[in-house]
Amino acid sequence: MAINACNPFKGRQYPGEVIVLCVRWYLRYPLSYEHVSEMVAERGVEVDASCIWRWVQAYAPELNKRCRPHLKPTNKSYRIDETYIKVRGEDKYLYRALDSSG
Secondary structure (H helix, E strand, C coil), rough: CCCCCCCCCCCCCCCCHHHHHHHHHHHCCCHHHHHHHHHHHHHHCCCHCCCCCCHHHHHHHHHHHHHHHHHHCCCCCEEEEEEEEEEEEEEEEEEEEECCCC
């Protein structure tokens, strides 16, 4: 089903908020479709995992196209800062990764 600009959720059984929430959870966190389905069911909405799969296939490219310009650009130059610090008498390893722009 093509996404219509005036009503992208026309013909869907669930409200757009539920659809976008499921797609966002699937794309943002390392969850399976079944896990997303269970999480939405805990909030009172029964959605099958195959519906979430179809939603991801339909709406993920559109979300990517709209969100990509707002993301901070990164480059390929990284450095790692690492050190050992003492915390309550124990040595702990501390590290962070930075690109050249910070």
